[in-house]
Amino acid sequence: MGETAVLDLGNGPIRLPIITGTESERAVDVRNLRSQTGFVTLDPAYVNTASTESSITFIDGEKGILRYRGYPIEELAENSTFVETAYLLIHGELPTAQQLQDFRHTLSRHSMIHEDMKHFFDGFPVTAHPMAILCAMIATLSSFYPEAIDPTKDEDTQLTVCRLLSKVRALAAYAYKKSIGQPFMYPRNELSYCGNFLQMMFAVPAEPYVVDPVVEKALNLLLILHADHEQNCSTSTVRLVGSAQTNLFASLAAGICALWGSLHGGANQAVLHQLHYIHDQKIDVKKFISMVKDKNSNVRLMGFGHRVYKNFDPRAKLIKRSCDELLDHLGIRDPLLEIAKSLEEAALADQFFVDRKLYPNVDFYSGIMYRAMGIPTNMFTVMFAIGRLPGWIAHWLEMKNDPETRIGRPRQIYTGANLRHYVPVRERTAALQH
Ligand code: SDX
Numbered sequence: 494m495g496e497t498a499v500l501d502l503g504n505g506p507i508r509l510p511i512i513t514g515t516e517s518e519r520a521v522d523v524r525n526l527r528s529q530t531g532f533v534t535l536d537p538a539y540v541n542t543a544s545t546e547s548s549i550t551f552i553d554g555e556k557g558i559l560r561y562r563g564y565p566i567e568e569l570a571e572n573s574t575f576v577e578t579a580y581l582l583i584h585g586e587l588p589t590a591q592q593l594q595d596f597r598h599t600l601s602r603h604s605m606i607h608e609d610m611k612h613f614f615d616g617f618p619v620t621a622h623p624m625a626i627l628c629a630m631i632a633t634l635s636s637f638y639p640e641a642i643d644p645t646k647d648e649d650t651q652l653t654v655c656r657l658l659s660k661v662r663a664l665a666a667y668a669y670k671k672s673i674g675q676p677f678m679y680p681r682n683e684l685s686y687c688g689n690f691l692q693m694m695f696a697v698p699a700e701p702y703v704v705d706p707v708v709e710k711a712l713n714l715l716l717i718l719h720a721d722h723e724q725n726c727s728t729s730t731v732r733l734v735g736s737a738q739t740n741l742f743a744s745l746a747a748g749i750c751a752l753w754g755s756l757h758g759g760a761n762q763a764v765l766h767q768l769h770y771i772h773d774q775k776i777d778v779k780k781f782i783s784m785v786k787d788k789n790s791n792v793r794l795m796g797f798g799h800r801v802y803k804n805f806d807p808r809a810k811l812i813k814r815s816c817d818e819l820l821d822h823l824g825i826r827d828p829l830l831e832i833a834k835s836l837e838e839a840a841l842a843d844q845f846f847v848d849r850k851l852y853p854n855v856d857f858y859s860g861i862m863y864r865a866m867g868i869p870t871n872m873f874t875v876m877f878a879i880g881r882l883p884g885w886i887a888h889w890l891e892m893k894n895d896p897e898t899r900i901g902r903p904r905q906i907y908t909g910a911n912l913r914h915y916v917p918v919r920e921r922t923a924a925l926q927h
Contacts, residue, residue, distance in 0.1 A: 495510065496510075497509060497510055498510075498511055498521045500530075502530050507529055507530060509522060509525075509526065510522040512546070514546070515548075516551050516553070520543050527904070533904045535906055539729075544724055544729060544901070545724070545732065545895075547723065547888070548585070549723070549884070549888060549891060550582075550721045550722060550723040551563070551723070552722065552723055552801050554799070554801035554802045557804040557805045557806065559722070559807050559808065561581060561582055561721055562581050562582065562585055562586070564581065566717075566718065566808065566811070567811065569717055570811050573587075574685075574686070574717075575686055575687060575713050575717050575720070576593070576596065576597055576600065576685075576686045577593055578716075578720050579658060579720065580592070580596050582720055582883045582884055582886075582887040583886055583887045596655075597686075599655045599659075600659040600686060601659070601689075602682075603652075603655050604659045604660065604662065604663065604680035604682055604689060605660075605663065605679065606634070606660050606663050606664065607637045609637075610630065610637070610664075611667070611677060613629075614626070614668075614671045617668075619671065621668075621671075621672075623668040623672070623872050624749065624750075624752075624759075624874050624875060626668040626671070627664060627665060628746045628753075629746075630664045630668075631657070631661065631664065631742055631745050631746045631749060632742055632746035634664075635740055635742035638653065638656065638742075641653045641741070641742070642740050643738075644741060644893060650741075650890070653741055653742075654886050654890075657742070657745060657886065658882055658886070661879055662680070662686070662693060662879065663677075663693060665690070665694075665872070665875045665876075665878075665879055666678065666690060666693035668872075669694055669869070669872055670693075670694075672869075675697060676697070677693075678692060678694075678696045678697070678698070680693060685704075685709060685713075687712040687716065688704040691704050691709060691866075692704060694868070695867060707819065707822045708819070711815055711819045711866070714812075714815050715812065715815075715862060715863075716879060716880040717880075718855060718880070719876075719877050719880025720881065720884050721884025721887065721888075722855075722884065725757070726751050726752075726754070726757045727748040727749070727881065728884060728888050729751075730747050730748050730751040731745060731748040731885045732888050732892045734747040735889045735892050735893060736898060736900045737900050737901075738900075744885075744889050745882065745885055745886070748878075748881070748885045752874060752877060752878055758856075758874045758878065758881070760795050760854070761796070761855075761859050761860040761873040761874060761876075761877060762860065762871060762873045762874055763795040763856075764856055764860050765861075765870045766870070768829040768833055768861075769829065771832050772828055772829060772832055778832065778835040778839050779839060782794075782840060785840075786843070786845045794836065794840060794846075794851070795857075796833075796857030796858075796860075797840060797846070797851045797852065797854065797857065798849070798851040798852075799852070802852065802854065804850070805852045805853070806852060806853060806854040806855055808854075808855040809852070809853040809854055809858060812855065812857075812858045812862065813853070813857075816830065819862055819865055820861075820865050823865055825865050827861060827864070829861060829864070830861045833857065837853055837857070856877075860873050863876055
């Protein structure tokens with residue numbers, strides 16, 4: 494046994510293995526703790542618990558480091574595309590030119606959804622939240638590919654992966670078109686992944702649509718920056734659901750549901766609601782900051798803070814810079830961006846935020862960019878899901894292909910009633926009346 498930790502629970506010391514990762518992170522391996530001692534560990538929200546070993550993404554929250562398969566997010570943001578980054582996350586290596594061309598071709602060939610799927614959209618009210626539509630339609634996609642329902646028998650998992658990566662765009666764009674009463678636009682496969690999505694979102698049959706290359710580049714960046722983030726809430730959900738040998742469609746639908754929460758992927762939508770509130774109510778930024786600091790107000794500065802980053806979120810820095818470039822290109826002076834910048838400046842200078850290590854996260858500026866692109870606020874978390882899809886898929890595959898994978902089943906510490914016996918209702922009633 495290599496390096497060990499010594500634990501004495503009253504019956505003499507036992508030794509637990511210490512695991513060290515390739516970036517020198519260390520863990521006490523407690524996988525045999527209960528069989529050795531009868532004890533379990535208790536760690537609400539898994540703040541101190543590693544659920545798995547993974548080679549996909551590395552985050553150093555203290556140093557603000559994020560790397561996909563070892564490549565710094567800054568270098569991928571500068572040099573890569575979302576399709577290439579998706580390939581890297583899923584396959585573990587950057588593709589050769591041929592591999593990238595083949596991947597792109599497969600994604601294009603599977604960009605359309607089955608014509609019958611369009612009828613499902615007729616049943617949704619125009620007010621349906623697009624996240625409700627997306628999780629329903631991703632799960633429903635499985636009904637058109639029965640051969641992929643049992644992941645242990647899916648002959649071509651990579652085809653399933655490409656179908657999901659490609660078709661998510663049409664499902665998202667159709668959710669938007671449904672909400673504005675416009676006709677669905679078929680994919681145009683001569684366009685890039687992002688260009689094709691933009692035209693499905695904003696083109697109309699009545700006139701030609703030309704993709705703005707600056708908007709296309711900005712969307713590529715946003716999707717790259719959202720592509721993975723190790724064991725966050727939604728990714729852990731995908732892994733847990735997938736550990737039951739649940740198919741990829743249903744595992745991703747579960748991840749979409751987890752992402753919907755306002756403390757997670759729903760935060761980008763919550764940030765815009767908060768900026769609109771401050772703007773429309775003409776609230777002074779300093780006054781709003783004092784509301785956030787007042788525990789009784791129950792107001793959080795959405796888009797700020799992070800479980801892992803106790804320094805800046807590297808994605809927020811890249812998004813903020815790209816945000817300025819995009820709005821300058823589009824000739825937009827967005828008052829909400831000015832409010833966001835004032836909030837950041839005020840918060841970073843305030844001891845309340847400094848003491849709690851609260852910095853802007855990926856959600857703080859991303860919504861301003863989506864808004865500038867013409868994407869409505871309730872579609873922001875859908876955009877997060879499109880970006881995160883390759884990361885979820887990479888983790889699902891890593892879990893599925895790990896021979897040590899077992900169904901995830903945490904234990905608990907029971908704090909309820911001790912043994913008691915059934916009392917017939919007439920006796921219960923009588924007891925209550927005395
Ligand atoms: C994402 O995990 C990931 O990697 C997620 C993600 C990804 O890529 O998958 O990065 C995407 O989800 C980013 C986070 C988006 N959520 C928000 O922006 C919502 C606002 N932020 C928070 O609610 C909060 O910061 C969390 C949820 C992100 C993290 O919560 P933690 O780690 O559980 O921290 P906490 O709630 O225990 O807060 C610690 C303290 C508390 O104060 P005290 O009780 O100690 O006095 O900090 C305070 C909190 O009240 N606090 C905030 C705050 N976030 C934490 N106070 C005001 N505003 C905030 N935003």
